[in-house]
Amino acid sequence: MAKSERRNLSFAFRFSLFAFKIFCMTDRVNDLWPELMWINDPDLREKTAATWELALQKSVLTPEDLNKIPFTLLAGPDLKVSFMAHKRCVVHVARDAGNKMNEFFRDDLPVNMDVLIAGAILADVGKLLEYEMKDGKSVQGMYGKFLRHPFSGVSLAEQCGVPAAVCHIVATHAGEGDMVKRTVEAYIVHHADFMTFEPFRERLK
């Protein structure tokens, strides 16, 4: 076989391997997030999925870990609710709330459902960079201490071309967002997140 043929074959093999890896990763993101299909705009759906792909590539956590580790480190050692169960619940609560607000206030306070759902899916994507694994348990690493997930989430999303209105939701969904004005979509995600978190941390029994 000629040298150029060998080179072409090797390039074709490496390209196929790369394409296969991307295909598997995309498949894993779609498995993690069936809610991606609720985003009507295909471009926004693709950029939202790409942000999760990028986070998974950079993270020590696997999709299997995300279905296993507790969603917060602030609700004690007995918390059983997984990271993905909480993240998906927030998206479901946000979508239902957005639909109800459009039903009752459409002309006065319209909610952009694509922006809302993409923002809810991406709100905690930066947490994939916040965690480190120690003795089989997820703990906050130094990167996460310097840059909490609203910051790292925006960085990941911007690298994937996610529009500013969606990055705004990522940036403001947590306590940091109390310092700025939120859009209506950001308010919904913020409350959907906190109403499904605070009672785990502390509630009247």
Ligand SMILES: [Fe+2]
């Ligand atoms: Fe968060």
